[in-house]
Amino acid sequence: AWTFEPHGPEYGRQALRAAGWDERTPVLIVCPINPFWWPVKASLAKYAARALTGAYKESHYRTVYFHASGPSVDAAYNRYLTAMGNTVHSFRKKHSVFVVLVAMERLDARACRQIAARLGGAPVFASDDYDMYQLVSVLRCGQAIVSSRYHGIVTSMPALVPSAGVTMDERIRNLMHERGHAHLLLAVDDPDLEGKLLAVMEKLQQEREEVARGIGRTVVKNLKAMARMGVYLEQCVQRCYPEFPMRSGVHSWEDYLPPLSPNLRRLVEPYEGATEAQRHREFKDTKSCAELKC
Numbered sequence: 001a002w003t004f005e006p007h008g009p010e011y012g013r014q015a016l017r018a019a020g021w022d023e024r025t026p027v028l029i030v031c032p033i034n035p036f037w038w039p040v041k042a043s044l045a046k047y048a049a050r051a052l053t054g055a056y057k058e059s060h061y062r063t064v065y066f067h068a069s070g071p072s073v074d075a076a077y078n079r080y081l082t083a084m085g086n087t088v089h090s091f092r093k094k095h096s097v098f099v100v101l102v103a104m105e106r107l108d109a110r111a112c113r114q115i116a117a118r119l120g121g122a123p124v125f126a127s128d129d130y131d132m133y134q135l136v137s138v139l140r141c142g143q144a145i146v147s148s149r150y151h152g153i154v155t156s157m158p159a160l161v162p163s164a165g166v167t168m169d170e171r172i173r174n175l176m177h178e179r180g181h182a183h184l185l186l187a188v189d190d191p192d193l194e195g196k197l198l199a200v201m202e203k204l205q206q207e208r209e210e211v212a213r214g215i216g217r218t219v220v221k222n223l224k225a226m227a228r229m230g231v232y233l234e235q236c237v238q239r240c241y242p243e244f245p246m247r248s249g250v251h252s253w254e255d256y257l258p259p260l261s262p263n264l265r266r267l268v269e270p271y272e273g274a275t276e277a278q279r280h281r282e283f284k285d286t287k288s289c290a291e292l293k294c
Contacts, residue, residue, distance in 0.1 A: 001154045002222045005261045006136035009159075015130075015138050019123035021098050026143035028097040029161075031104055031152035032084055032111040035168040035188040036076045037067035076189060081111065083193035084166070085118035088146075091201050092119075100142070102135060103127055104149040144204045146197070148188060150175070157219050158263055160212040162204045166197065178221075179214045216271040223257060223264065230256030 006012075016027060040061045047064040049055040059069035088099055099119060101112035103126035116122040125138050139145065139152065140159035147153050150171045153163045164184040165172040176185040184203065186196055204211065234256075237244055254260060260268065 001151060002158070002219060002226060003258050003260070003264065004132075004136065004155060005263070006133045006140065006155070009137065009141055011134060012137035012139075012141035015125070015134065016098070016100070016123075016141055019100065019125075025096055025098040027100060027141055028088070028091070029100050029102055029139060029142040029145045029147075029152075029156075030084065030088060030112075030115065031102050031108070031145065031147035031149045032081070032115055033105075033108050033148045034067075034077055034111050035080065035148060036073045037069065038168075040065045040067050042066075080188055080193070081114055081118065083197060084146075085115045086194050087197040087201065088115070089119055090198055095205065097143075099123075100125060100138070102139060102152060104135065104147075104152045108149060144201070144208070146201065146204075147172075157215045158267060160215050160267075162208045162211040162215070164197075164200045164204055166193070175218075179218045181211060181214055184211070213271075216267055219264075220268055220271040223260075223268070224253055227253040227256040 013021075013023070017023060021027065037059065042064045043066050044064060046056045046059075046066050050057070050060055056066055056069070059067040061067055091097065092099060099122045101116050101122055101124045103109040103112045103124065106127050109124070109126040109128060112124045112126060116124050125135060127135060130138070136155045139156040140161060142156065142161050145152060145156055145161055145163040146166060147163060148166045148169070150169050153165060153172060153175065156163060164181075164186070165176050166186045166188055167173055168188045173185060176182055184200055186193060186200060190196060234246065238246060254268075
C-alpha cells in the first residue's frame with residue numbers, strides 16, 4: 001500500500017465535481033463498514049435453508065459461510081450507523097464541508113448508502129463502480145478522512161490527508177499509535193461514540209498540519225521498512241544460494257524499492273529527517289553502512 005500510486009488528483013477532482021462538488025468546499029470523506037457481522041462462520045444448516053427457502057440472504061457471505069447475525073448484531077450496527085451519521089451531520093452544521101462516503105470494499109457499500117440516507121443524501125463512491133486507482137484518487141482529494149477501513153487510511157497517507165480511525169481492526173490501532181495519533185482513534189462499540197467522534201473530528205480540523213507531519217514521517221518510515229525487507233531477502237538468497245550472482249556496488253535504501261513516484265519523492269526529502277547516525281542504526285542489522293551508502 002505504501003508505494004501504490006493511484007490516478008492523479010485530476011481524476012479525483014473530476015469525479016468529485018461530477019458528484020456535485022463546487023471545487024472550493026473542503027471534502028470530508030467517511031469510510032464506514034459493518035464491523036459487527038464478523039467473523040464469518042461455516043453453517044451447513046444455514047446453507048441448506050438458504051438454498052431451499054431463501055433464508056439468511058442478508059447474512060450470506062459465500063458458499064457455506066455466513067456473517068454473524070441476530071438482534072444483538074443488528075442493534076450494535078444501528079448504534080454505529082447512528083453515531084457516525086449524527087456526528088457527520090453535527091460537524092457539517094458547524095463547518096462547511098462536502099461529505100462523501102467511500103466503500104473501499106464491496107461489502108461496505110450498504111453502510112455507505114445507509115449513512116448517506118441518514119444525511120439526507122450524499123455521494124457514494126463504491127468499489128462496484130470504481131476501481132482502486134479511481135477510489136484512492138478520490139480519497140487523496142479529501143481534506144479529512146474518518147475511516148473504519150484500514151486501506152481508507154493507509155492509501156490516503158502519501159497525500160498527507162489528516163485521518164481518524166473508528167475501528168475494530170488492530171491494523172488501524174497499530175497504525176494510529178505508530179503515527180503518534182492515538183487521540184484520533186476510537187472503538188466502533190464505544191458507548192459514547194457520537195460525542196467522542198465529534199471531538200476527534202474537531203481535532204482533525206484544528207491540528208491538521210501537525211497530523212500531516214506525523215503522517216509524512218510514518219510514510220517514509222514504512223518505505224524504509226519495506227527497503228529493509230528487500231535487504232533481508234537479498235541476504236537470505238546469498239546464504240542459501242552462494243553461487244547465485246548478486247549485484248555489487250554501493251546502494252541506497254531506495255534501491256530496494258520499486259521506483260518511487262514523484263509524490264513519494266517529494267515526501268522523502270522533508271520527512272526523511274534522519275541523521276547519518278540514525279540512518280546507520282536503521283540498517284546496521286541488515287547491511288554495512290558502506291554498502292547502503294548511509
